[in-house]
Amino acid sequence: MARNVKRITYVEDDPDIRAVAQLALEEVGGFVLNMCDSGRAAIDTAPDFGPDVVLLDVMMPGMDGIQTFDALRKLPALRDALFVFVTAKAQSHEIDEFMALGADDVIPKPFNAITLADEVRAIWERARPGSKE
Amino acid sequence: MTVEDQLRALIERHCLTIRNGVVEIGRALAGRAQPGEARRAGPADAVTRAEALAHQLKGGSGSIGFVEVSAAATALDDHLKALLAGDDAEIGSQAERTRDLFARLQRAAAAMRPESSTLFRADLSGFGGTG
Numbered sequence: 724m725a726r727n728v729k730r731i732t733y734v735e736d737d738p739d740i741r742a743v744a745q746l747a748l749e750e751v752g753g754f755v756l757n758m759c760d761s762g763r764a765a766i767d768t769a770p771d772f773g774p775d776v777v778l779l780d781v782m783m784p785g786m787d788g789i790q791t792f793d794a795l796r797k798l799p800a801l802r803d804a805l806f807v808f809v810t811a812k813a814q815s816h817e818i819d820e821f822m823a824l825g826a827d828d829v830i831p832k833p834f835n836a837i838t839l840a841d842e843v844r845a846i847w848e849r850a851r852p853g854s855k856e
Numbered sequence: 857m858t859v860e861d862q863l864r865a866l867i868e869r870h871c872l873t874i875r876n877g878v879v880e881i882g883r884a885l886a887g888r889a890q891p892g893e894a895r896r897a898g899p900a901d902a903v904t905r906a907e908a909l910a911h912q913l914k915g916g917s918g919s920i921g922f923v924e925v926s927a928a929a930t931a932l933d934d935h936l937k938a939l940l941a942g943d944d945a946e947i948g949s950q951a952e953r954t955r956d957l958f959a960r961l962q963r964a965a966a967a968m969r970p971e972s973s974t975l976f977r978a979d980l981s982g983f984g985g986t987g
Contacts (some may be wrong), residue, residue, distance in 0.1 A: 737912065743920050743975075746866070750859040751980055782911065802868045811915040811933075833918020833926055836863075836975055 732757040734765045734791055735809070736783040743836050744778075752840025762791030770800035771851035776843055777801065778830070779850040781810040781821075789824065795826065805850050807843070809834060859980050867973045870920045877913045878965045881906050881932070885958055900940070901946045907936035910961075921973030928961040 731754045735741050741758055748754045757764040757772040763786055769777065777795060781788035788808060795801050805827040810817075813831035821829050828846045830839070857865075884906035887899070910933040918926030935957050939947050947954075970976055 738917055739866060739873055740916055742866045746859055746863055750862075783906070808874050811911055832915035835921060836921070837978060837980075854985070 728754075728775045728844060728851075730755045730757070730772065730774045731776045731843065732765055732769045732772060732804075733758060733778040733809075734759045734783070734788065735778075735780040736760055737780070740780075740832075741786070744834075744839065747834075747836040747839040748843070751837070754840065754843070756799060762786030762788070762794065765791055766794050766798075769795060770798050773800060774804050775846065776805045778807050778843070780832075781808055781812050792824065792826070797841050800831060801853060805847065807846055860978070861976065863975055863980070864970065867920060867976055870872075870916070870922070871968060871970055874913065874917050874925055874965055874968060877909060877916075878962055881909045881913070881961070882958065883983055884909060885954065891901045903939050905921050907933060907940060910936060913961075917959065921975035922968055924964040925961070925968055925971070925972060927942075928957070928964040932957040932961055 731748055733741070733744055733748065733756060735744065735758075738760070738851075741760065743755060745758055746787050751757045757765075757768055757774060759768060762783060762823075765777070779788040779792055783791075786794075788810065792806055795804075796806060799815045806825070807830055808821045809832055810821075810825075810828045811832040813829060818829045827850050830842055833841070884902050887902040910929050914926050914929040914933050917929060932954075935950070935953060939950055939954070
């Protein structure tokens with residue numbers, strides 16, 4: 724039976740976006756969240772956390788979202804996770820580039836905090852059809 | 857503290873973040889050194905810095921419901937990105953357009969109130985965590 728979507732790792736350097744995403748995903752969406760302020764923090768914590776979905780900002784100081792994505796998806800503990808970029812770099816050619824890198828989807832920024840959890844569930848359903856929450 | 861209370865506190869805090877961000881963009885566009893920087897930025901450095909700040913403001917303000925600020929930041933971000941694809945001469949020739957777009961962003965930030973956020977009166981009671 725397919726896994727359910729329950730656990731999310733979110734990597735974002737902007738503290739206010741982390742705060743609104745935490746409300747949207749934990750309080751509104753009911754997900755269990757591993758919030759990381761950097762790619763390094765995600766690499767350190769995501770394997771033990773075991774996310775179903777990894778949400779990644781792209782433009783971050785130090786290790787950016789693409790470098791973080793490359794590092795995380797090599798980790799055996801995350802081999803079944805979905806990787807979704809949450810980014811303001813969301814013109815069609817940019818989305819095509821993220822998908823070509825191997826991302827499962829892209830959520831454009833700014834996102835809608837009220838519907839963010841539903842967007843994640845819809846992405847999960849598309850990628851893992853037949854699975855239930 | 858309810859979710860709505862937490863959201864309103866975040867919105868109020870973000871108003872200050874936006875105002876500070878607009879000041880930083882203005883400083884970058886003027887080519888003034890940022891605090892801690894030793895030298896004055898050149899035209900392309902200034903636009904690069906301003907574009908990164910406008911890009912950040914676009915995503916942050918929009919995700920916290922400040923639609924007008926986000927739209928103004930998006931217009932400035934797009935314009936600065938186009939300038940960066942050109943050369944220093946183009947940066948100079950487009951200075952008036954840059955000033956206009958920055959002025960639009962300043963007006964949007966000046967008019968902003970916590971109540972302006974589309975999330976300020978959001979009713980989250982109908983949402984339930986089942987994820």
